[in-house]
Amino acid sequence: xxxxxxxxxxxxxxxxxxxxxxxxxxxxxxxxxxxxxxxxxxxxxxxxxxxxxxxxxxxxxxxxxxxxxxxxxxxxxxxxxxxxxxxxxxxxxxxxxxxxxxxxxxxxxxxxxxxxxxxxxxxxxxxxxxxxxxxxxxxxxxxxxxxxxxxxxxxxxxxxxxxxxxxxxxxxxxxxxxxxxxxxxxxxx
Numbered sequence: 001x002x003x004x005x006x007x008x009x010x011x012x013x014x015x016x017x018x019x020x021x022x023x024x025x026x027x028x029x030x031x032x033x034x035x036x037x038x039x040x041x042x043x044x045x046x047x048x049x050x051x052x053x054x055x056x057x058x059x060x061x062x063x064x065x066x067x068x069x070x071x072x073x074x075x076x077x078x079x080x081x082x083x084x085x086x087x088x089x090x091x092x093x094x095x096x097x098x099x100x101x102x103x104x105x106x107x108x109x110x111x112x113x114x115x116x117x118x119x120x121x122x123x124x125x126x127x128x129x130x131x132x133x134x135x136x137x138x139x140x141x142x143x144x145x146x147x148x149x150x151x152x153x154x155x156x157x158x159x160x161x162x163x164x165x166x167x168x169x170x171x172x173x174x175x176x177x178x179x180x181x182x183x184x185x186x187x188x189x
Contacts, residue, residue, distance in 0.1 A: 042096045042104045042170040042177060045073060045155075046117075046130040047081075047088040053117045053130045054081040057108040059172040061093060069159035071139060074152045082153075086146065091157060093139040094132035097167035098179040103132070104170060105177075138163045 040059030047054055060074040071093065075085055085091070096104050107116055117124065123131040129140060140161040147154040169180050 040172050041136070042100075042172050043073070044094045044096065044103065044107050044132060045075070045085065045091055046094070046132075047085060047091045048124070048129050049084055049088065051084070053122075053124055054084050055107055055116060055130065056081055057104055057172075061095065064156060069141075069162070070144065070156055071159060072154055072156045074149075074154050076152050078151070085155070086153065088129075088143060090129050090140070090142050091155070092129035092131050093137070093157070094135045095137035095139075096135045096170040097165070098170050099167070100135055100170055101177050103134075136165055136167050136169055 041061060043058050043061045044055050045058050056075075056079055058073045058075065060072075062072055064070040064072045073093070075082055079085075103119060103121070106118070117130060121133045123133060125131075131138060131140065138161070139157070139159050141157045141159045143155055144158045145154075145156040147156070170177055171180055
């Protein structure tokens with residue numbers, strides 16, 4: 001069951017120096033630079049509507065719960081396909097591996113500069129969101145809730161299908177893609 005967009009009125013300021021439109025000043029610049037140091041897995045969120053497939057890169061994906069299986073991710077309201085994502089009931093997520101950097105680059109470019117879904121690794125089927133053959137993790141499901149939070153919307157997805165592979169991850173850190181080498185597994189004590 002989908003829920004309506006929830007308006008969040010508590011996220012209009014940071015450290016008392018920003019206005020609702022995004023603020024001004026050194027505090028905002030420092031926070032943006034600080035946020036760039038939060039490493040995140042590189043994921044592509046994708047959907048499909050009457051105009052065709054659409055998608056973009058996110059680095060904000062996190063598991064919300066296991067029972068029920070839910071993840072959340074954030075989308076900037078100024079993103080080129082924001083309105084299409086907002087209208088979608090089902091979406092897919094592909095968490096990319098280190099070997100998928102070209103795919104991440106294609107999806108992180110502004111619309112019209114790079115072809116998206118051009119790779120033969122994308123499965124495009126009617127009535128389903130696009131699915132990426134590859135990467136670390138593939139997820140698909142119904143949007144459970146959308147929460148408006150200042151410049152972004154938080155999407156909560158009920159995961160209906162999932163698959164994973166043991167690969168080296170692709171990360172986004174300090175405004176660039178990075179690789180993380182896997183080390184030998186050490187059991188927890």
